[in-house]
Amino acid sequence: MRSLKVKVVGDPSVGKTSLLARIYCENSSSDDDNRLDPTSVPPVLDSYLINTTIDQEVYVVTFWDTCTMRSSDDFDLSKVRPLEYGDTDVFLVCFDISCPNSFQNISTVWAPELKHYMAGTPLIVVGNKADLRSTGIQHLLSPSKGTELATRLETVYCENSARTGQGVQETIATALRRAVQKRKSERGKKRFKLFQNRKTTPTKLVDYDLEPPLLPHPGPDEVTITVLPSTYASDMRKLLTSYCHSDITLAYSTGTQLFKAHKVVLCMGSSFFRDLLVSHDHSVKDPKKCQGESLPQEVTKNDINVMRLDLTWEFQEAFAYVLDFLYTLEFRSNPETQQRVIKHVSELAELAALPELAECCENALKKEEYANKNACENAKENKNVVAKELFVNKPLLADVTFVVEGTRVFGHKAVLMARSDVLAAMLGGGFKESSTNEVHICDASASAFIAMLEYLYTDSLPTFPTDSRQLLVLSDKFCLPRLRSLCELSISQKLKTEMRQRMHLSNETCGDVIETLLLAQAHNATQLSKWCVFTIKTNFPDFESHEDLALLKPKDKEDVTHQRWPPQSYFQQLEAYKKKVYRE
Secondary structure, eight states: OEEEEEEEEESTTSSHHHHHHHHHHHHSOTTOTTOOOTTOOOSSOOOEEEEEEETTEEEEEEEEOOOOOOOTTSOOGGGTGGGGOTTOSEEEEEEETTOHHHHHHIIIIIHHHHHHHSTTOOEEEEEEOGGGGGTTOSSOOOHHHHHHHHHHTTSOEEEOOTTTOTTHHHHHHHHHHHHHHHHHHHHHHHHHHHHHTOSSOOSSOOOTTOOOOOOOSSOOOOOOOOOOOOOHHHHHHHHHHHOTTOOEEEEETTSSOEEEEOHHHHHHHOHHHHHHHSSSOOOOOOOOOBTTBOSEEEEOSSSOOEEEEOOOHHHHHHHHHHHHHHHHOOOOOOTTSOHHHHHHHHHHHHHTTOHHHHHHHHHHHTTOGGGHHHHHHHHHHHHHHHIIIIITTOOTTOOEEEEETTEEEEEOHHHHHHHOHHHHHHHHSSSGGGGOSEEEEOSOOHHHHHHHHHHHHHSSOOSSOOOHHHHHHHHHHTTOHHHHHHHHHHHHHHHHHHHHTSSSOOHHHHHHHHHHHHHHHHTTOHHHHHHHHHHHHHTHHHHTTOGGGGGSOHHHHHHHHHTOSSOHHHHHHHHHHHHHHHOO
16 A cells, blocks of 8 residues: 655635545545534644545545644744655645635745755646636636646646535546656656666665654744733832822821822823923912812912812722822722722712723723723823823923933933832932932933833833844843843844745844844843744754854753754654665
């Protein structure tokens, strides 16, 4: 019994898997537990085999699907795809008769690739979704176009429909006959040459049905870079309760309680406080009323440092929720929170121009707290816009100035100290910087430092272009683990984009990966370091001759050499297999 391997290739979504699923269903028993549901097609079909007879010889035919999908978290599948081509007897090169691009890619992508890796292997041009011709859809590719392309490629054209089964058996029969004819032709030529080059008749013929080596499984585990959870809410809540560098006092008119707060935080979160605290005219208009309750009644002019709140005790409890939301952008209600308090919070939210907080209260009253996440995200986006426009590197309410590369960068101590332990020690501890309002920053670019400040205010990477590598260095210097993970992800995604643009990595890209590995190791970016090592292992032939590989630590160089994928033993077995099969 001989074996045949049929490989199906083509663009994504042209019907490759549907075709194989149809063949599988038509050749499997109805009692087969693994039989596919005809109405459900998997994204990639596992390889399977059938028995068939061709020219009175029994063959075991194995059908192989091809995964053509790409993922942003995975390496480019097109690089390892040719590894599946080995020992293929015939290729079914498919296109969608309703998709001209898939038809064009046969001559520009698939045929050249197969000619490069599997020269001489028969291929059949296959047009899928032939049932569309009966639907009246316009601009379908005609059969003459497929025949013309097949003629140029010195093969034949077949058309089928996986949905109806039309032409499926004819397509497979044509492909198998081509494969058998090619194999018999090659076997005859090789055996003739074998006898011709020997003076005596050999005692043993070469077996040309050798099995190719298989890749050992499993392969190396994919390295995924994970962004660490945000600490913004907890950082700002600590700021609220610590009163560190507070510059405004919120006092109830009853004199029962005082809150020390920060103008910059209040202004970032609410247009009401913005208009009150940073307007050019600090005079206070008559406050709006809400069932006899109101917000500020008395403030000092010019430098506003005291705000007196005329609130009854019922609204005093609710105001604590408002203040917590302004700092953390979280609504901390729980099932025990009384509806009366939530209603009061909602009324104060309307007064303080906090529509997202009012929405959270409404959701809580309707027992729909699950919807609060979207409201809080909207509040965060609005706050970030205000922060970038008015406060990030802006002199408004700033109380510290950094000098970076001769550039003056403005900041607000309260926010910076709450978000970074290093800055907290620098600006509020025993360092000389704590006694001055001007701090000199060395070994950093102004653009990267401003980008780091934007992260501290907004908890997200900056929207303007910046070098993520410089930002990674600053994240390590100022002990910002989440920013470091964001930079790790950004750098790896940029390198992945470069790697996907070509089948083999360029010398420049290899140098970038090695340089990134050294940078990651120097600045405690362990996730990025592991990703770079994984990339070198899985693309080792491209890195093997690069001169910068010698810069790796001896242990790292030994690891990538011995754990390369595919392993060196596979290539040795493959070379030995080729010598046995193709020797004259």
